[in-house]
Amino acid sequence: MKIVICEDDQLQRDQLLSEVQSYANFHEPSIEVVLCTGKPEEVLAYSQSQQADCYLLDIELNHQLDGMDIAMGIRQNDPLASIIFITTHADRLKLTFSYKLAALDFIVKDTPKRISAQLREALQAAFTTYKQIGQSEQIPMVQLEIGERIKNIKIQDIYYIETSPLPHKLTLYDCNGFYEFYGKLKDFEQLDSTFFRCHKSFLINLLHVKEVNKKSRTVLMANGATCDVSFRLVKELQKRLISEQEKRLN
Amino acid sequence: MLFILFSLLNYFILYGSLFYVLSLRVTVSRFLASFFLNAVVASLAYYYFSHLWISIFSGILFSGGLFYLFSRRTSAFLHSIVIPIGSLLAEYTSALVVHQFELPLYIHGCLIVLLLAIFVTLYKRAIDYYEDAIGSSTLSKAVLLLIAGLTFIVFYSLVFIPSEKGEFDLSAFNLSLLFFYFLIMIALSGIFLYTVNKEKKLTDKLKEQQQFSHYVQALEQVNREMQSFHHDYANILLSLQGYMETEDWEGLKCFFEKQILKTEEQTLARNRIFHQLDRLSITEVKGILATKLIQADKLSIPVNIEIPDPIETISLNTIDLTRILGIFMDNAIEESTLVKDPQINLAFISNENQVIIVFENKMKERAESVSAFYEEHYSTKGQNRGLGLPIAKKILSGYPNVTFNSHIESGWFIHIVIIER
Numbered sequence A: 001m002k003i004v005i006c007e008d009d010q011l012q013r014d015q016l017l018s019e020v021q022s023y024a025n026f027h028e029p030s031i032e033v034v035l036c037t038g039k040p041e042e043v044l045a046y047s048q049s050q051q052a053d054c055y056l057l058d059i060e061l062n063h064q065l066d067g068m069d070i071a072m073g074i075r076q077n078d079p080l081a082s083i084i085f086i087t088t089h090a091d092r093l094k095l096t097f098s099y100k101l102a103a104l105d106f107i108v109k110d111t112p113k114r115i116s117a118q119l120r121e122a123l124q125a126a127f128t129t130y131k132q133i134g135q136s137e138q139i140p141m142v143q144l145e146i147g148e149r150i151k152n153i154k155i156q157d158i159y160y161i162e163t164s165p166l167p168h169k170l171t172l173y174d175c176n177g178f179y180e181f182y183g184k185l186k187d188f189e190q191l192d193s194t195f196f197r198c199h200k201s202f203l204i205n206l207l208h209v210k211e212v213n214k215k216s217r218t219v220l221m222a223n224g225a226t227c228d229v230s231f232r233l234v235k236e237l238q239k240r241l242i243s244e245q246e247k248r249l250n
Numbered sequence B: 001m002l003f004i005l006f007s008l009l010n011y012f013i014l015y016g017s018l019f020y021v022l023s024l025r026v027t028v029s030r031f032l033a034s035f036f037l038n039a040v041v042a043s044l045a046y047y048y049f050s051h052l053w054i055s056i057f058s059g060i061l062f063s064g065g066l067f068y069l070f071s072r073r074t075s076a077f078l079h080s081i082v083i084p085i086g087s088l089l090a091e092y093t094s095a096l097v098v099h100q101f102e103l104p105l106y107i108h109g110c111l112i113v114l115l116l117a118i119f120v121t122l123y124k125r126a127i128d129y130y131e132d133a134i135g136s137s138t139l140s141k142a143v144l145l146l147i148a149g150l151t152f153i154v155f156y157s158l159v160f161i162p163s164e165k166g167e168f169d170l171s172a173f174n175l176s177l178l179f180f181y182f183l184i185m186i187a188l189s190g191i192f193l194y195t196v197n198k199e200k201k202l203t204d205k206l207k208e209q210q211q212f213s214h215y216v217q218a219l220e221q222v223n224r225e226m227q228s229f230h231h232d233y234a235n236i237l238l239s240l241q242g243y244m245e246t247e248d249w250e251g252l253k254c255f256f257e258k259q260i261l262k263t264e265e266q267t268l269a270r271n272r273i274f275h276q277l278d279r280l281s282i283t284e285v286k287g288i289l290a291t292k293l294i295q296a297d298k299l300s301i302p303v304n305i306e307i308p309d310p311i312e313t314i315s316l317n318t319i320d321l322t323r324i325l326g327i328f329m330d331n332a333i334e335e336s337t338l339v340k341d342p343q344i345n346l347a348f349i350s351n352e353n354q355v356i357i358v359f360e361n362k363m364k365e366r367a368e369s370v371s372a373f374y375e376e377h378y379s380t381k382g383q384n385r386g387l388g389l390p391i392a393k394k395i396l397s398g399y400p401n402v403t404f405n406s407h408i409e410s411g412w413f414i415h416i417v418i419i420e421r
Helices: A010-026 A040-049 A067-077 A090-100 A112-134 A231-249 B002-021 B028-047 B052-071 B075-101 B105-129 B131-136 B138-165 B172-245 B249-277 B283-298 B318-336 B388-397
Strands: A002-006 A032-037 A054-058 A082-087 A105-108 A141-146 A149-154 A158-163 A169-174 A177-182 A195-199 A202-205 A209-213 A218-221 A226-228 B303-306 B344-350 B354-362 B402-409 B412-420
Touching: A002 A010, A002 A040, A010 A032, A010 A054, A010 A112, A032 A040, A040 A054, A040 A067, A054 A067, A054 A112, A067 A082, A082 A090, A082 A112, A090 A105, A090 B303, A090 B344, A090 B354, A105 A112, A195 A226, A195 A231, A202 A226, A209 A231, B002 B028, B002 B052, B002 B075, B002 B105, B028 B052, B052 B075, B052 B138, B075 B105, B075 B138, B075 B172, B105 B131, B131 B138, B131 B172, B138 B172, B172 B249, B172 B283, B172 B318, B249 B283, B249 B303, B283 B303, B283 B318, B318 B344, B318 B354, B318 B388, B318 B412, B388 B402
Parallel strands: A002 A032, A002 A054, A054 A082, A082 A105, B303 B344
Antiparallel strands: A141 A149, A158 A169, A158 A202, A169 A177, A177 B402, A195 A202, A209 A218, A218 A226, B344 B354, B354 B412, B402 B412
């Protein structure tokens, strides 16, 4: 994993460098620092010509270009790189970092001890995403774009997807909440064998069905919500549920 | 046979228009219910043939009630009076035309349907245009209902009573009288709705002004704090000098940390947040945020606002926007009083083609899932609380250019509204 460090203060830069190197020596020997500089232009130039996997940026660089601009530049050149910000006021810009710049993490400037602890955590996270990018995707996910941030939802965690009264809008429900996005329900039918289109406007995950009410033709989902089942599909739904149960038992 | 056919036609005209005007989806159960109702009304008309008014008035009342049940909108009653008025006019006009030119029966039917279709389309347009004005006050509903009811009674006495007695004559004079009366009533309703609309705009403006004054008040408060900071400044410098002269470094350190940093940090933080708000050029939003910020400040709940780029416009109705922000803020503040280390973060992030509003607050651990918060009548404390979130969801679901996410992530309750430009 290639790392670029950008920090204008010589002392802090050296500290960062040695922290990263010691982390590399002890934990992940594949980590190497390819550029360590105080000049933001060099970082931008580097990201244009070559690729790095992780950028450590000090956002209050005393320079015409500020950390925000650099991060935007890096994102354009290299959408997959992990960006970690180091700043005194990182917590004040937390949401901007994650939704505008899709930053992986930020480190609040504090006592050297706490910085190094945060740094280790951030490097660990960066290494994990680096490995994930390398591997072909094994766990099926649905990706939602929220600004620059990409939210991954495991397909098995989806409870159900519902159409909205307005065209092209869908709502996905999982155990943590709900997410609206633009799309067609039809495109999700083949997502996984456990999904069943039980109604014109509902695609349910059979794994999260709590009970079927034949009288009112609804299913109760694990989050307490009810989905409609169309008249013709009640029997098929029950059949599918039973076969799904058998599959799980075997 | 003709009677059944006639009542069927009547059914399609009347109930079809009602479905259309109320923008209701025709489902099997709704169709059957209205069909059954129509059958009841038709049989009433059959049995009390000499007292036609019984079936007419009960028909209006029943259909109004039924469609009120379907749509939960009181305007259903209004529609179920206005549409018969329209059909009366259409029938009368076409009867006159057919009579004058001695046209065949099927043209008569087509003419009725055509005229009524025009009438209903125009009527729906007018209703949609004045939807806010009609929906907002019960007074306007009552007045409109009164006007429509009176018109119907006049029409009834002009058309049906003579026809029952066999004295009815189909004349251009009668028709023009009806039209004249009808137009006056339309004009009256129009003027009335215009005033109501204007009044509503005025109150909206007033609300905006109020919010702006809240914002100004908040700014003034910050300004006062800054002034007192400046005032203390000299004293602080003097004390610092005192410590330095006696070379009491420990005392200086202690004084600096305890007196200066602690007391001024809060002022500076608040100042910074108001500075962030400067980048939002939507006064009403500033106003509501300022009001809620002060409210949160009083409860010492830290709030952080991030607005990295200037935002001129948000493609969302301002009233709706302030409403949902108010709801999120109230909910976050309410929840924050229950947690140990509260924090509310808010961000307005703009990209080339969208504005993203992110809202997050620390939340208490609960067994309920997020969807529980979005059920109407759900509340963690007593009744009629926590009603906000379903309202916010409902408001946002009306916009085709808006998507709304709400979820829990490691102890944070996060709402994200994405507004495409």
